[in-house]
Amino acid sequence: MSQVAEPQRRRPAERPDEILDAALEEFGARGLAGARMSDIARRANVSKGTVYLYFDTKDDLFRSVVQRTIADAVATLNEAAVGATAEERIRGLLPSFWQLLRSKRFEIVYRLVYAELHNFPDLMRFYSTEIAGQVSSFIADLIRAGIENGEFRTADPDVTARMLMALCIKHATWMARPDLFPHASDRTEEQVRGDVAEFFFNAIRLQAGEPN
Amino acid sequence: MSQVAEPQRRRPAERPDEILDAALEEFGARGLAGARMSDIARRANVSKGTVYLYFDTKDDLFRSVVQRTIADAVATLNEAAVGATAEERIRGLLPSFWQLLRSKRFEIVYRLVYAELHNFPDLMRFYSTEIAGQVSSFIADLIRAGIENGEFRTADPDVTARMLMALCIKHATWMARPDLFPHASDRTEEQVRGDVAEFFFNAIRLQAGEPN
Amino acid sequence: MSQVAEPQRRRPAERPDEILDAALEEFGARGLAGARMSDIARRANVSKGTVYLYFDTKDDLFRSVVQRTIADAVATLNEAAVGATAEERIRGLLPSFWQLLRSKRFEIVYRLVYAELHNFPDLMRFYSTEIAGQVSSFIADLIRAGIENGEFRTADPDVTARMLMALCIKHATWMARPDLFPHASDRTEEQVRGDVAEFFFNAIRLQAGEPN
Amino acid sequence: MSQVAEPQRRRPAERPDEILDAALEEFGARGLAGARMSDIARRANVSKGTVYLYFDTKDDLFRSVVQRTIADAVATLNEAAVGATAEERIRGLLPSFWQLLRSKRFEIVYRLVYAELHNFPDLMRFYSTEIAGQVSSFIADLIRAGIENGEFRTADPDVTARMLMALCIKHATWMARPDLFPHASDRTEEQVRGDVAEFFFNAIRLQAGEPN
């Protein structure tokens, strides 16, 4: 009888995630110091007090935002790279790596990491081992295999892996900020990805008749 | 309404530059919102009020810091790239480009630009045309020449220029923050520069007997 | 970034009014520029921040102080002026007009209006139409009636209304500031009011046998 | 030979007056607290330091501004009031009194006195005895003579003098601020002065056949 359209009251289990989403946006837009707890709360549709129910301080919230995204990103890493040749396996890996780099969430966190991780040494360590380390050695392994089976020119696999990462990360950054970096505004997402792959394999592919 | 000032002892024309230097450091260490005008003043060995003698607001100071560095960087661009072949000319250009990227001042401003230029549309335009645009087309011209004279594989010169820039910028970034990006901590500055050059020219050099 | 707040103890709806009262006092004592937000807060028994919860800026607070008092004053105007003759009706109006002029709140706001309304054109318009306009034409109407029924000498009713207002306002001002204007320090409130009324009616009363 | 159009260098004797003039304007426009020493200096075409050569503090400058104007005003008082009857003598006095009240300088100082003299007890005393006292008793004397020679109705001369002052001051104020007090915007300066005089003498003139 008093059951009249009394809308959603609470969904406690989702609260923290909603707050983290809101925080990601605000930190992304204003930076750590510039973002306001009250704006984060408003964006998450909760009161200021509620944020403090789940996160002790602003720094703690920031930490959680970064950590969650890093963890998610690492999970993405499990994508199997399949294929007959090393090149095929690497080509298979690229789309999901690219997708990660181009996701809004990662774009923001990458920027925050770059700009603000100074004062969070623990987060810094976490980031550098989890992301930087894992991806790098994953790719390096594929390259090493390609060198060993004669597909690729002899070179330091780690060094070469970094070349690929540099190309991908920087181009993804540029695509994400056409305002700041209008470099490639004439090319599509797919074209850019193709450009990078072509360039990369041109650099490492063993040419016919070339001694290794 | 009453002070016991113990005022100035010199009045050098370098005041503004000293303040800009101090501001660069503080903005670099804490970001735009995080840096305190009082710390900037102290670092510049002047009082808080003096900063406001030369810069109207914090934002204005930030603007000036970025602008000055961009202007300096662009000036660096005049380095003539000399050499007989296109490859030689590009190799000649690399050291000064690399030096710019690795300079403390540019590293900081690049980070600030990346993190905070959001709210400074005019600066954004300035940056993207001055730096991004100029450097990019300068390199593209060299590559185009190399393609035309048969040194390099046929490819879009602009696309290829961006490959070089991506490799250089990202590796310079990594070298500047070994804490965050410990990728290449086993290699020296020169080795990294050599790695990048080798990789780049392998990708674009026209192989003997390869049709173009 | 860390506080040991020892916060609120009640949350009455009267907060804004308490702050307005405190602000009135401080603005009255020191003027707009001279009053300090911290003093206003202390006088209202709230913290500095609380004032900003209700009023955006100092100017906004000033505006509200003036506006509230003007609105209250205008409300006072509804006092019906009753009596058989025009003179009786005017005499009936005088006490409440006088009381308004002599109220502490109005005295202060009148002074503030006089000294600071320069920079608040909207408030200025509000004040001049609400107060100056309304009171003036209200009195003029009573005088016009008296002229028409032969009680008063023929004269411009608006001009005559202003004579009454000038007498009342200035004498009220003098009574309020015996330090600055020691003119009438030998006479009581009631005597002054009587002096003004006698003088005024002597000026406008049609003498027996005088042609009109 | 080097005597080329090298403009006015200094006129030390006039400096203090120029500064006082500038200060009057600024204090008038912004109030005591709102006026800035630097603006006063600029308006006087001198440097900030120069102001302090002549006046110890801002308060001191304010004091001097007020004092000079009061002294000038008092000097004006020496205007002899001549005429055969008391009414003629009073009518003769009115123009110069009105002129004083309507002078820009006095208008400003009167406002400053009203708004800011709080914190200057000595100035307050000076003002109230010099201006208020002198003018008041000067007029009262004329009225007393008129009562004694049968021109005016019997009344307290001091009380009656204040009536005249109230009428003049308030109307002058209104004329000076047509924005704030648009009361009499339809009447000319001369009309208003005539209105006041007519009204005043109607109130005090002994009517034919009226017992005194």
Place this chain on the structure above:
DNA sequence: CATGAATGAGATTTCATTCAT
């Protein structure tokens, strides 16, 4: 659990005043 009024430390900015030149 959730709220949001209240707090107050601290940041930006202003400006009267000084004094080396």
Place this chain on the structure above:
DNA sequence: CATGAATGAAATCTCATTCAT
């Protein structure tokens, strides 16, 4: 005498954090 760069106390305003309800 005159200057104006420099000072720093003090004012306005912000916002992370708390806690009574």
